[in-house]
Amino acid sequence: METFTYYPGCTLRTKAKDLDxxxxxxxxxxGINLEEPADWQCCGGAYTTAKDEIATKLSAVRxxxxxxMNSRPLITVCSACHNxxxxxxxxxxxxxxxxxxxxxxxxxxxxxxxxxxxxxYLEMLRDVVGFDNLAQKVVNPFKGxxxxxxxxCLLLRPSKALxxxxxxxxxxxxxxxxxIGGTPVIYAQRNECCGGYxxxxxxxxxxxxxxxxxxxxxxxxxDMVITACPLCLYNLKKSSGSELPVYxxxxxxxxxxxxxxxxxx
Amino acid sequence: MQRIGVFVCHCGTNxxxxxxxxxxxxxxxxxxxxxxxxxxxxxxxxxGQNLVKNAIKEHNLTGIVICSCSPRMHENTFxxxxxxxxxxxxxxxxxxxxxxxxxxxxxxxxxTDKAIILGKAAIAKVHLNAPLTAGESPVAxxxxxxxxxxxxxxxxxxxxxxxxxxxxxxxxxxIGGKMAQIDKTFPTLDCAACILxxxxxxxxxxxxxxxxxxxxxxxxxxxxGNFTVTIKKKARYVDETKCxxxxxxxxxxxxxxxxxxxxxxxxxxxxVYIPFAQAVPKVATIDPNYCMMLKNGKCGVCSxxxxxxxxxxxxxxxxxxxxxxxxxxxxxxxxIKLDKYDEFAYNQCPDVVTSLELExxxxxxxxxxxxxxxxxxxxxxxxxxxxxCVGSRCDDSKGxxxxxxxxxxxxxxxxxxxxxxxPDTEVYVFYIDVRTPGKNFDEFYRRAVEQYNVHYIKGxxxxxxxxxxxxxDVQASDLLANEQLHIDADMxxxxxxxxxxxxxxxxxxxxxxxxxxxxxxxxAHPKLRPVESATAGIFLSGACQGPKDxxxxxxxxxxxxxxxxxxxVKNSITCNPCVAHSNELMCNGCSSCEKVCPYGxxxxxxxxxxxxxxxxxxxxxxxxxxxxxxxxxxxxxxxxSGAMDLNGFSNSQIMAEVDAICK
Numbered sequence: 015m016e017t018f019t020y021y022p023g024c025t026l027r028t029k030a031k032d033l034d035x036x037x038x039x040x041x042x043x044x045g046i047n048l049e050e051p052a053d054w055q056c057c058g059g060a061y062t063t064a065k066d067e068i069a070t071k072l073s074a075v076r077x078x079x080x081x082x083m084n085s086r087p088l089i090t091v092c093s094a095c096h097n098x099x100x101x102x103x104x105x106x107x108x109x110x111x112x113x114x115x116x117x118x119x120x121x122x123x124x125x126x127x128x129x130x131x132x133x134x135y136l137e138m139l140r141d142v143v144g145f146d147n148l149a150q151k152v153v154n155p156f157k158g159x160x161x162x163x164x165x166x167c168l169l170l171r172p173s174k175a176l177x178x179x180x181x182x183x184x185x186x187x188x189x190x191x192x193x194i195g196g197t198p199v200i201y202a203q204r205n206e207c208c209g210g211y212x213x214x215x216x217x218x219x220x221x222x223x224x225x226x227x228x229x230x231x232x233x234x235x236x237d238m239v240i241t242a243c244p245l246c247l248y249n250l251k252k253s254s255g256s257e258l259p260v261y262x263x264x265x266x267x268x269x270x271x272x273x274x275x276x277x278x279x
Numbered sequence: 280m281q282r283i284g285v286f287v288c289h290c291g292t293n294x295x296x297x298x299x300x301x302x303x304x305x306x307x308x309x310x311x312x313x314x315x316x317x318x319x320x321x322x323x324x325x326x327g328q329n330l331v332k333n334a335i336k337e338h339n340l341t342g343i344v345i346c347s348c349s350p351r352m353h354e355n356t357f358x359x360x361x362x363x364x365x366x367x368x369x370x371x372x373x374x375x376x377x378x379x380x381x382x383x384x385x386x387x388x389x390x391t392d393k394a395i396i397l398g399k400a401a402i403a404k405v406h407l408n409a410p411l412t413a414g415e416s417p418v419a420x421x422x423x424x425x426x427x428x429x430x431x432x433x434x435x436x437x438x439x440x441x442x443x444x445x446x447x448x449x450x451x452x453x454i455g456g457k458m459a460q461i462d463k464t465f466p467t468l469d470c471a472a473c474i475l476x477x478x479x480x481x482x483x484x485x486x487x488x489x490x491x492x493x494x495x496x497x498x499x500x501x502x503x504g505n506f507t508v509t510i511k512k513k514a515r516y517v518d519e520t521k522c523x524x525x526x527x528x529x530x531x532x533x534x535x536x537x538x539x540x541x542x543x544x545x546x547x548x549x550x551v552y553i554p555f556a557q558a559v560p561k562v563a564t565i566d567p568n569y570c571m572m573l574k575n576g577k578c579g580v581c582s583x584x585x586x587x588x589x590x591x592x593x594x595x596x597x598x599x600x601x602x603x604x605x606x607x608x609x610x611x612x613x614x615i616k617l618d619k620y621d622e623f624a625y626n627q628c629p630d631v632v633t634s635l636e637l638e639x640x641x642x643x644x645x646x647x648x649x650x651x652x653x654x655x656x657x658x659x660x661x662x663x664x665x666x667x668c669v670g671s672r673c674d675d676s677k678g679x680x681x682x683x684x685x686x687x688x689x690x691x692x693x694x695x696x697x698x699x700x701x702p703d704t705e706v707y708v709f710y711i712d713v714r715t716p717g718k719n720f721d722e723f724y725r726r727a728v729e730q731y732n733v734h735y736i737k738g739x740x741x742x743x744x745x746x747x748x749x750x751x752d753v754q755a756s757d758l759l760a761n762e763q764l765h766i767d768a769d770m771x772x773x774x775x776x777x778x779x780x781x782x783x784x785x786x787x788x789x790x791x792x793x794x795x796x797x798x799x800x801x802x803a804h805p806k807l808r809p810v811e812s813a814t815a816g817i818f819l820s821g822a823c824q825g826p827k828d829x830x831x832x833x834x835x836x837x838x839x840x841x842x843x844x845x846x847x848v849k850n851s852i853t854c855n856p857c858v859a860h861s862n863e864l865m866c867n868g869c870s871s872c873e874k875v876c877p878y879g880x881x882x883x884x885x886x887x888x889x890x891x892x893x894x895x896x897x898x899x900x901x902x903x904x905x906x907x908x909x910x911x912x913x914x915x916x917x918x919x920s921g922a923m924d925l926n927g928f929s930n931s932q933i934m935a936e937v938d939a940i941c942k
Contacts, residue, residue: 180619180621182619182620182621182622183618183619183621183626200627201627201744202624202627202742202743202744202745203742203744205621206742226744230744230746233746233747233748234747235747
């Protein structure tokens with residue numbers, strides 16, 4: 015059984031429990047051991063593009079370092095956490111000045127220099143488990159279901175740092191949908207903005223954005239929409255005014271693997 | 280004792296504004312061997328050259344140093360001047376105090392010091408210069424044109440007109456290139472086929488022109504006047520000499536589902552095909568990727584119906600070798616792939632098309648017989664949105680940094696043609712800027728706006744969302760009105776950036792010519808030598824050198840032909856005497872030089888030598904073919920025993936320069 019360090023993040027403890035519990039039960043069914051570090055802290059929340067801003071990135075480095083201490087790759091599942099942690103890791107690998115500042119500040123036992131490999135849960139499915147293997151373990155395929163993948167903004171961008179998929183014409187979630195037996199729906203708005211945090215400020219704007227996404231998916235005949243991001247899920251569900259159901263991809267994964275009921279118990 | 284003259288040029292203010300030329304001339308006048316040192320405003324002008332010539336005669340000079348611009352610019356000018364005054368032209372040295380000094384420095388004291396040092400180095404070198412004599416090599420009276428689009432055709436016709444034999448090598452089964460796919464041409468709106476196809480026929484009937492269609496250049500050896508080129512004639516499985524182009528095989532071929540590249544994949548062709556009705560040569564070609572006979576040996580229909588027995592399933596690629604005096608590159612362009620522009624939904628929706636696809640959709644010989652219909656449901660579009668600069672003027676890695684130049688004009692053309700033919704169709708054009716310099720070009724664009732009421736909107740399209748009801752939602756910004764727009768379009772046309780053909784880069788390697796970072800061929804001088812490459816004997820024609828419209832392409836094609844003719848009329852050309860030579864007594868035959876020589880100029884021979892003890896020994900030594908050597912100097916650096924040396928740039932001369940600089 016392969017073991018990975020697993021970073022849930024704050025939202026997965028509160029609003030996005032589904033994303034977390036189904037990720038864990040599915041991993042178990044796939045023979046992957048997810049080990050949560052005892053003392054994890056906030057990912058940083060949002061990645062600041064200011065080059066000289068390092069204080070907000072330190073907590074991400076602590077997470078990366080704890081995975082390094084265990085010599086294990088780090089798995090994240092929330093799009094936002096993934097974005098912050100992987101970008102921070104990229105910075106440390108490519109910006110010597112930032113790496114030295116971070117290490118001077120943290121005073122770790124040994125300096126952290128970007129040694130940890132960061133996987134998004136979807137990347138783990140694709141690159142570690144393999145979508146072909148996943149398909150063979152599916153017991154409840156989503157046969158005949160038309161599923162629309164919603165990527166949002168954070169999962170794939172900036173593509174240079176996240177190196178996960180083509181940000182304009184991605185396929186990882188569609189391949190995932192095929193692996194669990196569903197039919198992926200390609201629609202134009204799948205990697206547009208959901209409205210994000212603007213929902214706090216200007217509800218109308220968030221409604222407009224998320225509605226454009228949901229309308230486009232429904233228009234192309236989707237039965238449901240899946241996402242990896244708690245904030246996207248919130249906007250698509252609460253702000254868009256659309257009736258189309260939205261799920262975390264992990265929930266469908268657990269159902270396909272036949273472990274959904276157990277994790278609810 | 281050497282008698283050296285130093286001549287310092289002001290180059291107007293180019294040099295004199297940053298370098299104190301008087302001080303430079305005076306200081307260099309005190310260098311050993313210097314008998315005269317002068318400065319002058321424009322040394323390259325006639326009076327400047329006369330100054331040099333008179334000084335050579337008057338002071339009986341044995342070498343001269345010109346402190347001026349780069350030797351690429353005027354070395355030849357001063358060599359000629361020296362020769363005219365009776366001094367061997369290779370006793371001239373240039374100290375580059377413009378590009379390498381005045382243009383890059385701001386401080387006068389620093390720049391003056393540096394100019395003096397550069398002058399001293401050149402003086403140190405000229406002390407060791409030896410008179411050299413240029414040899415001659417014959418010119419093969421035949422030209423090769425690579426690429427058979429309008430550029431290649433025009434170049435070939437012009438060279439043939441002058442009475443020289445020309446071969447066109449075209450990788451497609453027919454010549455004609457992109458222009459054959461275009462419907463109408465701007466700014467006169469005349470039919471592209473009507474002006475191109477007569478030229479294609481003329482090329483095929485001209486006794487001086489040989490067309491190698493469906494062929495590629497695979498190897499180039501030699502040098503100016505004396506290239507040896509290997510051409511691969513790809514197997515087309517049809518005997519060109521027998522096929523009459525009757526087209527019966529294409530009618531009977533059962534494999535009818537092959538995407539038709541001539542129509543940009545908008546309809547299908549058969550596995551045996553003639554690209555279009557006016558193809559030259561009008562000969563069928565079998566596509567081995569789709570032909571069932573070639574794939575699994577079952578079918579053979581074309582062979583049965585061919586009345587002249589032209590089908591040959593066993594045909595192999597053939598290689599021919601030919602000697603040429605000049606080579607003209609006319610490899611043209613392609614629109615970029617739009618995979619990275621998913622925001623325009625090009626891969627999702629068949630009604631989002633590129634401009635070249637629209638050309639085919641509107642062409643009488645296109646998939647719809649000239650009626651503009653949506654590819655998805657064959658209905659007439661009532662609202663069309665054009666997006667300009669897709670991939671052009673892009674500062675990220677997705678697109679091209681340059682302006683593709685032709686898109687503003689062809690988009691205006693498309694908009695106008697649609698409004699003319701279908702007045703019930705509304706046309707929107709989104710642009711960053713409208714760039715229409717050129718004779719009658721801006722008038723043409725104004726006509727689209729004022730007379731045809733095309734809606735030109737400054738701003739870019741952000742997102743194209745195809746809907747299930749067949750409409751396409753186009754979200755865009757109107758920058759002048761500062762508002763967001765949503766347009767329910769029926770079709771979207773993307774003006775994709777253009778890029779050089781993919782074959783250009785490997786070809787540039789074969790030809791040892793230079794390319795820029797965008798893979799366009801680099802001209803020898805951006806202003807003064809626009810149709811020559813930096814490699815002698817290689818000329819550039821059309822869009823392989825940069826984005827161009829048809830009139831410009833034809834102009835450049837004729838210019839390239841004129842340059843090629845200028846070379847071909849000569850019976851022989853002067854060789855560069857600054858080539859490598861091997862000191863046989865020092866050479867130990869190690870082959871280091873042969874391995875680094877990019878031109879294959881070095882061979883080895885076994886030679887008899889009288890040894891000090893009066894015996895005779897046979898030793899393997901390097902020998903340089905001066906006609907092939909380009910004087911790059913790679914061998915002189917690689918040679919471990921110091922036997923290789925370069926005329927005009929000997930090791931001792933270079934060391935003397937270094938010593939002078941470091942003194």
